[in-house]
Amino acid sequence: SQQGEEDPQALSIQEGENATxxxxxxxxxxxxxxxxxxxxxxxxxxxxxxxxEREKHSGRLRVTLDTSKKSSSxxxxxxxxxxxxxxxxxxxxxxxxxxxxxxGTRLTVKP
Amino acid sequence: GAGVSQSPRYKVAxxxxxxxxxxxxxxxxxxxxWYQQALGQGPEFLxxxxxxxxxxxxxxxxxxxxxxxxxxxxxxLKIQRTQQEDSAVYLCASxxxxxxxxxxxxxxxxxxxx
Numbered sequence: 001s002q003q004g005e006e007d008p009q010a011l012s013i014q015e016g017e018n019a020t021x022x023x024x025x026x027x028x029x030x031x032x033x034x035x036x037x038x039x040x041x042x043x044x045x046x047x048x049x050x051x052x053e054r055e056k057h058s059g060r061l062r063v064t065l066d067t068s069k070k071s072s073s074x075x076x077x078x079x080x081x082x083x084x085x086x087x088x089x090x091x092x093x094x095x096x097x098x099x100x101x102x103x104g105t106r107l108t109v110k111p
Numbered sequence: 112g113a114g115v116s117q118s119p120r121y122k123v124a125x126x127x128x129x130x131x132x133x134x135x136x137x138x139x140x141x142x143x144x145w146y147q148q149a150l151g152q153g154p155e156f157l158x159x160x161x162x163x164x165x166x167x168x169x170x171x172x173x174x175x176x177x178x179x180x181x182x183x184x185x186x187x188l189k190i191q192r193t194q195q196e197d198s199a200v201y202l203c204a205s206x207x208x209x210x211x212x213x214x215x216x217x218x219x220x221x222x223x224x225x
Contacts, residue, residue, distance in 0.1 A: 006153075033213070042115075042202060042216035043154070088153050090214075098144065098159040098167050099204075099214060103152055 004032075004089040004102030012108040019076040021105040023089030024069075032065055033090045033099070034074050043088065046074075081111040117203050117217035124193045124224050132188045132220045136205030144214065145178055145188050146202040154202055160186060193224045 004025045013019055023032070031050045035043040049056045049065045049072065056063045062075040076083055086104045116135040124130050136143050142161055146154035147170075156170040162183040171178070175193075180186040190197055200221050204214040 035214075035216075042218045043204075043214070044216070045213045048213060098156060100156050101146070101153040 004091050004100065006087070006089055006102045006105045008105060009103070010106045010108070012110065013079055015079060015081055015109055015111050017079055017109075019079050019083070019107055019109070021074045021087050021107070023072045023074070023102055025072075025089070025091045025102075026070065027091075029067075029091045031092060032063075032072050034061075034063060034072075035088045035090060035101075037086045037088065037104070039085075046087075076107075079107075079109045081109050083107060083109045115203055115205055115215050115217035117201075117220050119220060120218065122220055122222045124222065126195060126224055127192050128224075129189065129191045130193055130222065132190075132201050132203075132222070134186045134188070134203030134205075134217060136184065136186070136203070137207075137215055138184075140205035140207050140215070141183075142206040142212075143180060143186050144204045144206075145186070146204065147172075148200045148202055148219070150199075157188070157201075190222075193222075195224050198222055198224045 004023045007022045033048045034046045037043045047058045047063050049063050060077045065072045086106050088101045088104045090099045090101045118133045144159050145157040148154045158168040158178045160180045163180050175191045177189045200219040202219045204216045206212045206214050
């Protein structure tokens, strides 16, 4: 079963704009991760944020985590056409530690 | 190895046929996962191994699905008597220490059941 749910399901923006994707989850977590998937390929890890962290940066990526609301956001700044992909959040299911994924946000960046 | 390797890349099976999908994780990685991904959907958890121990198989959709990792490295996902609804991409991932750390994914096996 899915643990996280991304919002929106699809997002279309112009190159240079910022893209924000949100993730909500159901149970308590140890960490939350964001992954990217290009069409027909495997997932690539982007960033991991632990439950005791509130914000993390990696290059043009900024992730926030609000454990009280059980939600996270991924911000991609100054987007590029090459950022076009599906983005997924994943959380460990509490004690089990195995990672569960949401349905993803399909991002299209128009040149 | 350099990354997670899955084979075959594509598999076409006739309904009722048995299939076996292979995953070679990154050498030394303790945790190994199998996911099923339908078109346009997120990866759905199937099962998880820590070394050779299958710690969670709650995501396997039916008793036709079976996974093993006998020596704690290579894993095989077997689907018996395949059905059309089994058509999906099957993804394997591994991680170094704990299950909830960064996952490294293979490119997947795309299974089509006719």
